[in-house]
Every structure is written in structure tokens, then in C-alpha cells.
Amino acid sequence: MNKDSLIQFIQKILPMNPSRAAQVVEKFKPMKIEKNSYVLKAGTVCNESHFIETGIIRSYTYDLDGNEVTTAFYPTNTYSSDLLSFFKRTPAKEYIQAITDCETWYITYEDMQASFHAIPEFREFGRLNIVNQYSILKERMLSNLQETAEKRYNDLIHSHPEILQQVPLKYIASYLGIADTSLSRIRKETVKK
């Protein structure tokens, strides 16, 4: 396991010369995470930020009635952490859990701050990365308003077919904001068409 895909991910967000990139990824360390185990638990402060080399991770929390609600999926080659808790140093309100066995590259808050300080390119990467995360969140908020659950389901499995393969439908349903029975009915309708 080497850092190539992490370097590619960073280069895609902010192109830089290879030696700089090597410097940026220097503090990232490998981690193996077993299926169903936790990267972060609600109530604790998120202290690591993970780039997912293989596997799928999700974050979830509980709604008013105590139902589990999946707030995000993090497939392979994405960046996963509770940014709110990580940067604000406040207790997380979400759980982050591996859906499959995962391998990640992670960096601690302290190392990230040090690297922010030492490497201007890392700072700029950090800024662009947050803009991206903000965009994803905002797009999701808007699509929740502006698209039907059916369209959002189709968009999701189109853009990330691996999620459909590896994630229980109940997680997908709660991510879409509907009951698993409703998703079941949507799938039934979709097959008809």
C-alpha cells in the first residue's frame, strides 16, 4: 500500500510539483478499519481526517424519534471526517462507521496544523478541500428540496454504483430521507419503467 492514490487526489484538487506533494502527504499514516467498526463516535472530538484508499464509510446520527439517519457516504477515493468537529474542536454529533473493511490514510489535527503552518500549498489545498465539502453539502441540501426521492436515488446509484452493491438499503433510505419501505416501493416502480 503506497500513497499514490492520495497524491493523485491532492494533485487533482491543487496541482503542485511532485516534491511538494510528497511533503504534503508525509504526515499521513495508514490505518486498517474493520467492517462495522467506528472511526469516530458522537460525543468525542474528531482528531483524524481520513483519505479512503479502499472501502466505504458512512456517517450517521439519530433523529428526533431515535431513528438512525445516514448523513453521508464516503466511497473509495474520498476524504472523510467530521469537519465541523475536526476544525472547531467540538464534540461530534455524528458517528462515522466503516461499512466494509477499509484501508485509509489519515492525518491528525496536530499534524495538519503543523503542515498548514509549514507548507503554503497544504493550506491552499485545505481551503479548496473545504470549498468542495461545502459544495457537496449545499448541493445535497438543494437536491433534497428540488428533486424527488426517486430521482435522488437514481442519481446516487448512477454516480456511485458501488454503494448500491455494498450498502444495506436501509442506510440508503435514511440517507435519502425516506423510510426503507418507501425506498422498496420506489425500486419496485423503477423496475416497471
Next chain:
Amino acid sequence: MNKDSLIQFIQKILPMNPSRAAQVVEKFKPMKIEKNSYVLKAGTVCNESHFIETGIIRSYTYDLDGNEVTTAFYPTNTYSSDLLSFFKRTPAKEYIQAITDCETWYITYEDMQASFHAIPEFREFGRLNIVNQYSILKERMLSNLQETAEKRYNDLIHSHPEILQQVPLKYIASYLGIADTSLSRIRKETVKK
């Protein structure tokens, strides 16, 4: 009208020495915005980022059924723009509209990029500002899941009483994700208590 409150806002997010702060705010220009007029219309690219000196601004879009949905309120002393459109240079999906007469300090995308390049402190301010915006969005998403409309209504008017004074209830209702008739019923219940 001087830039004191803008400088205070910036100093609060990232303290810096006064001459630096002066440099940071240099490119901000004043604008007066009439009640009900638009700062940004959906379909166009957001090219200005506003700090609100006086007045209240809101952003809104339309849901599936064509209903107006208020996506955010920007009271006095906050920072308002469609960050998604502004940074990604994509057409906005939202309208940004003055609820009252407003005075703002704004900076264009080009000037901001130039200042990002020239002033390291501005870059860092930009990064912290996005973290804040991300946090606000995420907190809002979570409170939509985890709190009743009644609690969210009370939280809103507690933290920003001026909104209740100056904003039509129907905007507040759509911001809370409920019909204006439902908000009316909530208010009725609240009075009883």
C-alpha cells in the same frame, strides 16, 4: 459609513495587526440595496461577496412543487454570498434578496483572488470563513433532523430577534421547513405556555 464593523468582523475571525486589516478591507466597496431588490438571481454566477453593514438579506429557491423556500437569513454583521456559485464559478441555484433596505461592503471575485494571492492573512481569513459557513450549514442540517420545528423557531428568534421583527412569517416558516399555517399553529401553542 466607514469600514469599522467590517474590520471588527475580520479581526474576530482572524486577529491581525491593524495595517494588515486595512490592507485586507481595501478592495471592499460600499453598496446600497433597496428593500426587495436582488443581490443575485438564480442562473447567474455570483460575482460579489457582501458583508452586511445594516439590514437583513435572505436567500431562497424553489422546491419541487414550485413553492418558495428560504434557505438562509443573513442579518446585520454577517457575510452573504452564494459561496457555491462564487467559488465554483457555476450558475447559482438561489436568489439572494434584500428583505430591508441594506448597506453592504462587497468584494468582487477577481479582487478577492488578487487579494488572496497578495495577502497571506486574507487567504487564512478566507479559509476560516469557509469553515464557519460550512459549520453553519452542517449545524442547520443536523438541527433539522434532531430538533422539532418549535425548538428551531424558538432558537432562531432567540439568537436573532431582529428577524422576527422584520421578516414576514412565511419566510421564516419556509426556512424552518414547514407551512406558514403550521408556524401559525406553533406560535399559538407557544403563547399558551
Next chain:
DNA sequence: ACGTGCACTTGACATAGGACAGGAAATGGA
């Protein structure tokens, strides 16, 4: 290969919340 437990589907039923419409009160323009 047997049993236990998930994952998923489906039907019957209940209900929270929205749509709609009517009316009172407040606001604003001429």
C-alpha cells in the same frame, strides 16, 4: 444441512402536516 438472523418486500392501517379558503388585522400607496 439446519437454524438463526439479516435484508428486503409488501399489504393494511394510521396520522402528521399540508392545501385550501375565509376572514380579521395591519400596512402602504395615492
Next chain:
DNA sequence: TCCATTTCCTGTCCTATGTCAAGTGCACGT
């Protein structure tokens, strides 16, 4: 000042979704 418009409240009705429960099929461990 008066009329038009908008805001807000409230009653009735209705429907989209969720809840619950039952049943099938599959995967996994022993």
C-alpha cells in the same frame, strides 16, 4: 382618508408517508 394588498390566523379536509406486521429468500456459523 380610503382602498388595495399583504400578513397572519384558523377551520375543514385530504393525501403522502410512515408504522407495523407478516412473509420470503439469502448468508453465515456450527
